Amino acid sequence: MIQTKREEWEQACSDYPELSPFTLLKLSMVRYGAVLSPNALSRLQDPFYSFGKAEPFGISFEGRTPELSMPGPILLRDGSFVYINYGERFEDPYDIEYHQERGVFLLKENGETLEEVDFVPRPAFFGKKTSRGTPMEALADVRAQKLILTAYQRCRFWEGGDQCHFCAFFTGGHSTGAVNCQDIYETVREAVREPGRFSEIYLSGGSDFGGDPPFETEVERYIQVLQAIGRNFSGRFPSQLMAPAYPKKQLKRIYDQTGVTSYCPNIEVWDENIFRHLCPGKEKWISHKEWVRRTLDAVEIFGRGQVCTQVIGGVELAKPYGFSSLEEALESNFQACDFFARHGVSYLSVIWHPHKASRLGFQPVPPLEYYIRLDFTRSAGPMDWFLQTTIISAAGTILTATWKGWTAMLRLPEKTPLPQTVSRLLEDKNSKRLIQVPGEKPGEMHAFLCQSLTSLDGSTLLLSLDRERTPLGRGLVRSLWFDRPVAVWLSQDGKTWKTEAWAYRCHIVGPAFTAMRSLAREKNPENEIACAWQLAAEGWTKTEEILPVPEKIPGGPLELHLDHPWLHEGNGSVLR
Numbered sequence: 001m002i003q004t005k006r007e008e009w010e011q012a013c014s015d016y017p018e019l020s021p022f023t024l025l026k027l028s029m030v031r032y033g034a035v036l037s038p039n040a041l042s043r044l045q046d047p048f049y050s051f052g053k054a055e056p057f058g059i060s061f062e063g064r065t066p067e068l069s070m071p072g073p074i075l076l077r078d079g080s081f082v083y084i085n086y087g088e089r090f091e092d093p094y095d096i097e098y099h100q101e102r103g104v105f106l107l108k109e110n111g112e113t114l115e116e117v118d119f120v121p122r123p124a125f126f127g128k129k130t131s132r133g134t135p136m137e138a139l140a141d142v143r144a145q146k147l148i149l150t151a152y153q154r155c156r157f158w159e160g161g162d163q164c165h166f167c168a169f170f171t172g173g174h175s176t177g178a179v180n181c182q183d184i185y186e187t188v189r190e191a192v193r194e195p196g197r198f199s200e201i202y203l204s205g206g207s208d209f210g211g212d213p214p215f216e217t218e219v220e221r222y223i224q225v226l227q228a229i230g231r232n233f234s235g236r237f238p239s240q241l242m243a244p245a246y247p248k249k250q251l252k253r254i255y256d257q258t259g260v261t262s263y264c265p266n267i268e269v270w271d272e273n274i275f276r277h278l279c280p281g282k283e284k285w286i287s288h289k290e291w292v293r294r295t296l297d298a299v300e301i302f303g304r305g306q307v308c309t310q311v312i313g314g315v316e317l318a319k320p321y322g323f324s325s326l327e328e329a330l331e332s333n334f335q336a337c338d339f340f341a342r343h344g345v346s347y348l349s350v351i352w353h354p355h356k357a358s359r360l361g362f363q364p365v366p367p368l369e370y371y372i373r374l375d376f377t378r379s380a381g382p383m384d385w386f387l388q389t390t391i392i393s394a395a396g397t398i399l400t401a402t403w404k405g406w407t408a409m410l411r412l413p414e415k416t417p418l419p420q421t422v423s424r425l426l427e428d429k430n431s432k433r434l435i436q437v438p439g440e441k442p443g444e445m446h447a448f449l450c451q452s453l454t455s456l457d458g459s460t461l462l463l464s465l466d467r468e469r470t471p472l473g474r475g476l477v478r479s480l481w482f483d484r485p486v487a488v489w490l491s492q493d494g495k496t497w498k499t500e501a502w503a504y505r506c507h508i509v510g511p512a513f514t515a516m517r518s519l520a521r522e523k524n525p526e527n528e529i530a531c532a533w534q535l536a537a538e539g540w541t542k543t544e545e546i547l548p549v550p551e552k553i554p555g556g557p558l559e560l561h562l563d564h565p566w567l568h569e570g571n572g573s574v575l576r
Helices: 005-015 021-032 038-043 181-191 216-230 248-257 272-278 280-285 288-302 326-342 368-376 420-427 471-482 511-523
Strands: 034-036 094-099 104-109 112-119 140-143 146-152 200-205 239-242 262-264 307-313 345-351 432-438 445-449 461-465 486-492 495-507 531-543
Touching: 005 021, 005 368, 021 345, 021 368, 021 471, 034 038, 038 094, 140 181, 146 181, 146 216, 181 216, 200 216, 216 239, 216 248, 248 288, 262 288, 272 280, 272 288, 280 288, 288 307, 288 345, 307 326, 307 368, 326 345, 326 368, 345 368, 420 486, 420 495, 432 471, 445 471, 461 471, 461 511, 471 486, 471 495, 486 531, 495 511, 511 531
Parallel strands: 034 094, 146 200, 200 239, 239 262, 262 307, 307 345
Antiparallel strands: 094 104, 104 112, 140 146, 432 445, 432 486, 461 531, 486 495, 495 531
């Protein structure tokens, strides 16, 4: 019988050996929540981490400490992030403590260390104000590399008592109206000045059915805000609009008159009968059938893979309207996934967290097993792997391996100085740097040239990738996820040094990422990196082995950040 969250998680890893232990841990963390120890909370008051005290959309959390700032999302070592409402009352949360001697945050359960974690750093524009005196952090939030903007912190469904029954927005009694477009323009302008910090803009707001036809007021507001954002770019920019399902005519106006690239009309609940009960405002002003039809219509405008819809996973089981069994609920969601995938729409789920001030109040949340099966056990087509999100795609393959026990979690790397010869080879731009990474099959290895391999502190190995989804990127993910070794080779003038290592952390923000991106930009102002990888080496040896023949990495588009010059051609003043 499972007694602890760790035992539950380890059982899940054993039952689903093809899935990432990090992904399963992330699901568990979101499911159970986490609380910050006093020493962790104290460390997080540092300006490097401190986000603020306010919560958007007037959400009330009893556990918030009013005089202390809260951090941003939690970062796992694979580059994924976990968003926790730190003031929420969880039944059995994880603990996060700060280890003073090592200078790291540790995820714990009952005093036992499970994993090393970190937090998304505070963005540079926080603490600054617009020319109108508006604090920029009141206009934008951050999720790792995603810049989140709100156009309208008010939902008119609440005004008529037609709010979604699971919704906890405005439970604190606070709402605000539309944002000022000049404020938005200046906030984005300041945000993109931080090198390599943001890769996508995410825009949302509360629902406003005003206007003729309905939602015309809201559509016009989004157009104005998106146009204000677009003043910072020379054309379309990586972005997503999360909004109600608009008719094709309204949606075409948004696409044609702005630079937005993707669209997310969240249906929240797939089953039509449950939707009718739990989402009365959406049913009244749009209806379930129309919501689905408009979502499919959006693919004609934005393209396949550029439209997604999201459900609140678990709310389909909420009493008194939900399914009576887990299997019924799963089958309903599987049908939805199949349906949307066939039509080029990504189907996503988030974990439901009951809030006592919502219409549904506190209710038991489905078990972890439910969310694992909901997210990973069925799709209409192949699945792609993403370091930062879990999303069904039309291309790619899922990483597979056999989980053999989680040894990497407690195997924290020691910082030992590199041999002088190795340091000199890393400093010499003419040395050959090669890395062998595990392939899909057991024992399979693939070698790639990796001239970005370096050390910034004389002990830690770092390398950068301009794209995540390459054979080299997949190999590094396998190394980290499934604790499989990599081999690193340094060679020059017939002399070769080799070490066995393992991928320890994928950096997508923070000092290591910024430093590696700066090195890339020094070589060429248009160079870009998607992530930086930290390797933990076991020890170097001089070898007479013949270097493996490196494979060619297939080409593809760069994964651009919002400050990249290509997004600002003809608008260079933004980055001055």
